[in-house]
Amino acid sequence: MFKGKKGEKLRMNGTDVPLDNYGAIDSDSDKAIDHDAMDSNTISNPGKWDSTLNKACYFNDGIRKIDFVLVYEDENHPVKSFKDEEAIMNGGKKAYKNKRNDEQEMHQAWRHKFLSSLKKKGIETEEDAVEGDKKCMYYIKLHAPWEVMCFYAEDLCMRAPLQAHQNPSSNYSAHILEKVHIPNIMQNDVPNTPYDFYTCTFKKSKLSRFLGSDNHDTYFTTSQRGRVVFEILATSVFGKKKRAEIGIERLIDEGIFQAAFPLHDGDYKKPEHYLSEESLNPRQILYSYWGRWGTWYKYQPLDHIREYFGEKIGIYFAWLGFYTAWLLPASVVGLLVFIAGALNMANDKPALEVCASGKNYLMCPKCKVGCKYWHLSDTCMMTKIGYLFDNPGTVFFSVFVAFWAVTFLEYWKRKNASLAHHWDCMDFEEEEERPRPQYAALAPALEKNPITGIIEPHFPEDKRKFRIISGLAVMTTMIAIVLIFVFAVIMYRVLINIPLSENKMTQPYAENIANISSAVVNLILIMAMGKVYELLALKLTQWEMHRTQTEFEDQLTFKVFLFQFVNFYSAIFYIAFFKGKFIGYPGHYRHIMGLRNEECANAGCMTELAQQLAVIMIGKQMINNVQEVVIPKIKSWLHKRKIKKRNDEELSRWEEDYELIENEGLFQEYLEMVLQFGFITIFVAAFPLAPLFALLNNWLEIRLDASKFACETRRPVAERAQDIGVWFDILEGLAHLAVISNAFLIAVTSQFLPRLLYRYTVSPDNSLDGFVNFTLAWSPNGTMEKECRYSSFRDREGHYTLFYWHLLALKLGFVIIFEHVVFGVNKLIDIIVPDIPESLEVKIKREKYLAKQALADTDNLVLEPKVRQELARSASEGRVPVSVSTTASDVIVDVSDTKPLIT
Numbered sequence: 046m047f048k049g050k051k052g053e054k055l056r057m058n059g060t061d062v063p064l065d066n067y068g069a070i071d072s073d074s075d076k077a078i079d080h081d082a083m084d085s086n087t088i089s090n091p092g093k094w095d096s097t098l099n100k101a102c103y104f105n106d107g108i109r110k111i112d113f114v115l116v117y118e119d120e121n122h123p124v125k126s127f128k129d130e131e132a133i134m135n136g137g138k139k140a141y142k143n144k145r146n147d148e149q150e151m152h153q154a155w156r157h158k159f160l161s162s163l164k165k166k167g168i169e170t171e172e173d174a175v176e177g178d179k180k181c182m183y184y185i186k187l188h189a190p191w192e193v194m195c196f197y198a199e200d201l202c203m204r205a206p207l208q209a210h211q212n213p214s215s216n217y218s219a220h221i222l223e224k225v226h227i228p229n230i231m232q233n234d235v236p237n238t239p240y241d242f243y244t245c246t247f248k249k250s251k252l253s254r255f256l257g258s259d260n261h262d263t264y265f266t267t268s269q270r271g272r273v274v275f276e277i278l279a280t281s282v283f284g285k286k287k288r289a290e291i292g293i294e295r296l297i298d299e300g301i302f303q304a305a306f307p308l309h310d311g312d313y314k315k316p317e318h319y320l321s322e323e324s325l326n327p328r329q330i331l332y333s334y335w336g337r338w339g340t341w342y343k344y345q346p347l348d349h350i351r352e353y354f355g356e357k358i359g360i361y362f363a364w365l366g367f368y369t370a371w372l373l374p375a376s377v378v379g380l381l382v383f384i385a386g387a388l389n390m391a392n393d394k395p396a397l398e399v400c401a402s403g404k405n406y407l408m409c410p411k412c413k414v415g416c417k418y419w420h421l422s423d424t425c426m427m428t429k430i431g432y433l434f435d436n437p438g439t440v441f442f443s444v445f446v447a448f449w450a451v452t453f454l455e456y457w458k459r460k461n462a463s464l465a466h467h468w469d470c471m472d473f474e475e476e477e478e479r480p481r482p483q484y485a486a487l488a489p490a491l492e493k494n495p496i497t498g499i500i501e502p503h504f505p506e507d508k509r510k511f512r513i514i515s516g517l518a519v520m521t522t523m524i525a526i527v528l529i530f531v532f533a534v535i536m537y538r539v540l541i542n543i544p545l546s547e548n549k550m551t552q553p554y555a556e557n558i559a560n561i562s563s564a565v566v567n568l569i570l571i572m573a574m575g576k577v578y579e580l581l582a583l584k585l586t587q588w589e590m591h592r593t594q595t596e597f598e599d600q601l602t603f604k605v606f607l608f609q610f611v612n613f614y615s616a617i618f619y620i621a622f623f624k625g626k627f628i629g630y631p632g633h634y635r636h637i638m639g640l641r642n643e644e645c646a647n648a649g650c651m652t653e654l655a656q657q658l659a660v661i662m663i664g665k666q667m668i669n670n671v672q673e674v675v676i677p678k679i680k681s682w683l684h685k686r687k688i689k690k691r692n693d694e695e696l697s698r699w700e701e702d703y704e705l706i707e708n709e710g711l712f713q714e715y716l717e718m719v720l721q722f723g724f725i726t727i728f729v730a731a732f733p734l735a736p737l738f739a740l741l742n743n744w745l746e747i748r749l750d751a752s753k754f755a756c757e758t759r760r761p762v763a764e765r766a767q768d769i770g771v772w773f774d775i776l777e778g779l780a781h782l783a784v785i786s787n788a789f790l791i792a793v794t795s796q797f798l799p800r801l802l803y804r805y806t807v808s809p810d811n812s813l814d815g816f817v818n819f820t821l822a823w824s825p826n827g828t829m830e831k832e833c834r835y836s837s838f839r840d841r842e843g844h845y846t847l848f849y850w851h852l853l854a855l856k857l858g859f860v861i862i863f864e865h866v867v868f869g870v871n872k873l874i875d876i877i878v879p880d881i882p883e884s885l886e887v888k889i890k891r892e893k894y895l896a897k898q899a900l901a902d903t904d905n906l907v908l909e910p911k912v913r914q915e916l917a918r919s920a921s922e923g924r925v926p927v928s929v930s931t932t933a934s935d936v937i938v939d940v941s942d943t944k945p946l947i948t
Contacts, residue, residue, distance in 0.1 A: 355763025632828025
């Protein structure tokens with residue numbers, strides 16, 4: 046149990062404030078801090094960071110805090126377009142100036158009306174002008190007074206602290222290491238850890254019941270203040286509402302403002318001289334204990350991340366860290382499977398037979414033009430390498446990963462529930478989330494919310510369904526285009542293989558060159574098509590008019606992921622399940638557009654599938670990491686060059702933040718990780734090293750993202766979220782698809798079942814001796830210039846053998862048994878592992894009880910003196926439990942277990 050030291054006070058938003066005992070609790074065990082220290086509001090530890098002392102983030106009066114900054118430019122506009130230049134050359138200079146002047150006047154009018162709307166809503170402003178070489182930068186600083194903050198805090202259903210208690214943050218690995226007495230090098234002792242609170246919905250009428258409410262300067266955190274001001278910015282009108290001329294985002298799109306952002310809490314670099322680690326500002330703490338590369342092996346300070354950036358970003362980094370930790374066992378098992386395959390590669394009898402066959406097996410040409418007869422022994426090395434990705438160990442690993450994926454998701458649900466309660470956002474989506482500002486601006490009608498009973502903007506459901514159906518039609522068209530590109534890559538591979546096979550120098554490596562080069566071409570097309578579709582999906586989702594931000598993001602996520610799923614995985618699915626399955630046989634080959642259908646590479650389709658996975662997965666990770674390192678620096682350099690600041694003056698806090706690049710959110714981060722999850726689960730039977738490469742990438746990804754958020758981007762508006770949204774549903778879908786995919790991959794593409802059936806039904810000594818010769822059929826008479834062999838279970842006339850039908854039955858049986866066993870065990874895991882831990886359910890009930898007491902109707906709480914005396918006398922006789930609030934003279938009565946005394 047947490048025990049406060051004598052003289053210690055509750056740190057609230059950078060200031061030490063007294064902690065009163067709320068919620069009718071008078072036992073010492075429920076106190077977070079010793080009450081002996083609760084005699085004043087003074088700061089007990091001058092070494093701690095205090096936001097009120099950071100005057101760089103205040104108005105010129107040093108009293109009002111800067112909650113948000115708007116930036117716009119004023120310059121002598123140069124001629125930019127060719128048409129404008131031509132108009133000037135033809136004597137149209139005056140008309141051009143008039144056109145520019147009209148545009149500037151409209152922008153000025155919109156800006157003036159927008160700022161007037163802000164002032165009408167109570168926002169206080171202060172303007173700061175900075176002259177540059179060619180332009181003048183204007184910084185409009187915004188401050189929300191106490192009355193405005195209280196009004197919007199209630200309107201936005203913000204949470205208010207009732208009672209502080211021990212911070213529940215813990216790590217399962219830390220408990221294990223502590224039990225076995227092993228030093229935990231991952232422990233990250235971060236200063237100024239935020240306290241945890243029992244909370245309830247903010248009500249101004251109950252203000253006296255909330256912790257720290259007597260200090261108006263520090264009661265609301267900087268992230269909460271930024272959220273309120275952004276809500277006002279997003280809903281303020283600057284033109285005609287019917288034309289959607291509303292909100293700061295539209296103004297930025299129109300170029301009327303260049304940026305809008307909340308300020309960082311100072312520089313991220315430590316000062317040369319400081320009293321203690323506790324005296325550092327939150328940004329410096331985040332960089333020192335999270336954003337530096339030297340902290341790659343440390344636990345993430347999730348409470349600090351959430352307090353500074355908001356719940357939405359906090360949950361993302363919690364999920365990323367949790368996912369990365371769970372990749373460790375999958376990586377170890379996958380690496381062991383790969384090493385076992387490498388050690389047994391030299392003992393694989395079919396590979397030894399291929400290498401020792403010499404010129405015994407003359408193989409039929411693999412294409413109609415340019416391909417020649419070849420000997421099976423030419424594929425000796427590739428056959429050995431193929432054993433690395435197609436051996437009994439990969440079958441075991443595919444089953445392991447299927448169980449791993451479901452267990453990971455089940456335990457994430459528990460972790461997510463704990464975080465959602467800890468961060469007071471468990472019921473955010475159902476009870477608190479309001480309509481999007483853009484939705485409110487464009488909705489043509491008003492209707493009552495069936496949950497809250499509040500009159501809200503409403504968009505007709507039939508019109509939305511029509512727009513959604515239209516969007517699906519566009520998505521279908523784009524997916525068809527992707528499939529056309531996949532077909533084009535297949536044609537490229539077939540066509541490029543012809544000249545490579547005819548050249549004596551490249552003939553031995555023709556297939557490998559064709560496969561790898563086609564994978565690279567496919568990766569380039571994937572990355573290019575992905576960018577185009579993401580822009581299209583954003584426009585479609587905006588057009589569909591979804592009510593809340595969560596619904597909007599879920600629909601956008603679904604569209605983009607569905608497209609990217611086809612974009613990234615279509616070529617891999619083709620190699621895994623279709624390539625080499627419908628080629629026919631000598632004399633009866635099947636053709637598409639005059640070209641013979643593709644056959645698998647000499648070592649089999651599993652090796653080719655592993656090559657494709659390695660190129661796309663690892664190549665995509667490398668490209669994304671380079672982009673995350675290089676692109677922000679390029680953007681920052683271009684941005685600084687554009688604004689051209691003078692170097693002889695020290696920059697203010699808002700100028701430094703404006704030089705940072707804009708924060709682009711979490712969509713791309715989630716998309717990258719979820720696609721990665723698909724690679725390591727859906728096709729893991731062909732590439733057991735995939736979890737290892739994902740683990741290495743994620744260690745790098747966490748530091749890149751941490752450094753980006755703490756150092757390189759402007760501070761984002763703190764958004765609330767209770768989970769990772771629709772991404773979890775996508776992860777569950779991928780986990781179920783992985784079971785089906787790996788079942789068919791082992792049954793259809795792998796050599797595991799043919800070898801198993803041969804060993805126990807054909808081989809006299811239950812070995813694989815003679816397996817290679819058994820799998821090769823003879824070309825029918827008169828179909829080829831020379832009698833040759835090809836891989837298939839057919840007789841001399843081209844008919845399937847009895848072994849083929851036995852194998853087909855075995856494959857179908859294997860798929861059914863594999864799926865039912867894995868899905869059954871997964872369902873059992875789902876039942877055994879509850880979504881919400883039992884200890885958390887107790888905390889939830891406790892918080893609801895406190896909230897009910899704190900927000901009870903005043904009529905039931907404030908009693909007349911005579912009634913108060915009567916109740917006090919009843920309490921002394923043991924009939925009614927009574928607790929007196931420490932912040933007011935009201936008597937709070939718990940009548941849950943007693944009958945009313947007054948009728």
